[in-house]
Amino acid sequence: MIDDTREPHTPPAAPTDAAGPADPIVTDLPPLRIGRHVARLPIVQGGMGIRISASRLASAVAREGAVGVIASVALGLNSPYYHKKKDYFAANKLALKDEIEMARKAAPGGVIGVNCMVAITDHEAMARTAAENGADVIISGAGLPLNLPAYAKDQPDCALVPIVSTAKAARLICRRWDHAHGRLPDAFVVENPNTAGGHLGARRQELGNPEYDLEKVIPEICAYLTGEGYDIPVLAAGGIWNRDDIDRIMAAGASGVQMATRFVCTHECDADDNFKAQFLHRAPSDVVIVDSPAGLPGRAIATEFVRRVEDQTGDFAMQCFANCLRKCLCRDDKETFCIAHALDRAQRGDTHDGLFFTGTNLARSEAIVPVREVLTELCAVRRPAGVGA
Ligand SMILES: Cc1cc2nc3c(=O)[nH]c(=O)nc-3n(C[C@H](O)[C@H](O)[C@H](O)COP(=O)(O)O)c2cc1C
Numbered sequence: 001m002i003d004d005t006r007e008p009h010t011p012p013a014a015p016t017d018a019a020g021p022a023d024p025i026v027t028d029l030p031p032l033r034i035g036r037h038v039a040r041l042p043i044v045q046g047g048m049g050i051r052i053s054a055s056r057l058a059s060a061v062a063r064e065g066a067v068g069v070i071a072s073v074a075l076g077l078n079s080p081y082y083h084k085k086k087d088y089f090a091a092n093k094l095a096l097k098d099e100i101e102m103a104r105k106a107a108p109g110g111v112i113g114v115n116c117m118v119a120i121t122d123h124e125a126m127a128r129t130a131a132e133n134g135a136d137v138i139i140s141g142a143g144l145p146l147n148l149p150a151y152a153k154d155q156p157d158c159a160l161v162p163i164v165s166t167a168k169a170a171r172l173i174c175r176r177w178d179h180a181h182g183r184l185p186d187a188f189v190v191e192n193p194n195t196a197g198g199h200l201g202a203r204r205q206e207l208g209n210p211e212y213d214l215e216k217v218i219p220e221i222c223a224y225l226t227g228e229g230y231d232i233p234v235l236a237a238g239g240i241w242n243r244d245d246i247d248r249i250m251a252a253g254a255s256g257v258q259m260a261t262r263f264v265c266t267h268e269c270d271a272d273d274n275f276k277a278q279f280l281h282r283a284p285s286d287v288v289i290v291d292s293p294a295g296l297p298g299r300a301i302a303t304e305f306v307r308r309v310e311d312q313t314g315d316f317a318m319q320c321f322a323n324c325l326r327k328c329l330c331r332d333d334k335e336t337f338c339i340a341h342a343l344d345r346a347q348r349g350d351t352h353d354g355l356f357f358t359g360t361n362l363a364r365s366e367a368i369v370p371v372r373e374v375l376t377e378l379c380a381v382r383r384p385a386g387v388g389a
Pocket residue numbers: 045046047048049050052071072073115117140141142163191195196197198199237238239240258259260261262356357358359360361
């Protein structure tokens with residue numbers, strides 16, 4: 001007898017696009033509710049800047065029934081709107097508007113989110129642009145998004161999701177939002193800085209601390225939310241790779257997961273093919289921590305560029321051409337390197353001057369595959385061992 005209590009369900013048909021309708025992915029995972037939106041698959045594709053996840057990746061993910069996320073940071077750089085420094089902030093807004101529109105067209109009915117980092121200078125402008133242009137969800141980390149509700153107050157359908165790494169931060173956000181804005185988060189992303197890619201929400205000396213384990217923090221946050229009587233879904237991020245990881249963390253209380261590194265090696269990822277190639281044939285030891293000029297540690301691939309940063313043997317682009325960060329060691333103290341330049345170069349496939357962010361699962365990428373293949377594998381109906389086909 002099958003003793004799996006979860007009922008497999010066939011979600012409503014996926015929306016059609018230019019490539020024609022695809023059969024919906026059949027799953028026994030529960031759907032994910034975030035505010036007024038429901039994703040058929042409880043998977044959020046993590047925002048990846050600069051322009052690693054734009055409309056192409058986000059719409060491919062949303063079309064299959066998961067949540068596709070456009071990273072808003074510095075989107076204007078590789079856009080027709082950017083020519084020189086003074087264009088930067090206006091170009092970011094116009095490019096984000098375009099990307100949301102393109103994602104919507106390619107994934108009608110899908111859930112489209114925008115990632116807005118608190119640490120960037122135009123955080124407020126990006127969040128307002130996302131909300132005003134129909135983002136279903138705004139996901140916001142790299143700092144505590146304490147004012148986010150103010151930026152989206154006229155768009156009640158836009159769900160707001162802070163990224164935190166501790167129960168303390170989740171508690172603080174709930175209290176502040178409730179007190180100052182009269183609303184609560186629509187979900188939390190709980191990100192483990194010991195495994196996630198990109199800028200990390202912990203100091204370098206704190207990395208490796210088991211206090212950040214998702215199996216510990218997720219139940220803590222769930223207990224706090226339940227204790228307060230809040231029905232807020234919690235999504236686990238950092239180091240999630242396969243269905244075993246998803247099942248394990250959902251058993252610990254998560255309502256879904258956010259995954260980023262796994263989506264880099266997809267045909268639809270918006271980065272240059274050479275960016276994706278850097279993720280193949282790697283060893284776990286190729287993942288290192290680099291000090292970002294943002295004053296945060298970042299997790300990245302150990303490339304020749306990172307070695308130059310570590311050895312301080314430099315020859316980096318140092319001129320500030322975008323004023324992109326609120327706090328920047330490159331702009332303010334003439335130290336380290338320009339993060340916008342390094343991430344933009346990586347997106348274009350430049351292995352000499354590019355910085356390639358990655359999570360600790362780097363070495364598990366084996367091939368470039370379609371998004372649909374990744375999601376089908378992650379969500380396939382599971383039978384208990386030894387039962388049927
Ligand atoms: C290439 C890359 C770029 C990223 N850029 C961002 C970003 O712009 N904003 C953000 O909040 N998180 C960013 N992240 C973090 C991811 O959204 C995600 O939460 C994290 O990497 C999850 O861990 P995983 O990569 O092990 O799945 C980035 C991660 C990667 C790998």
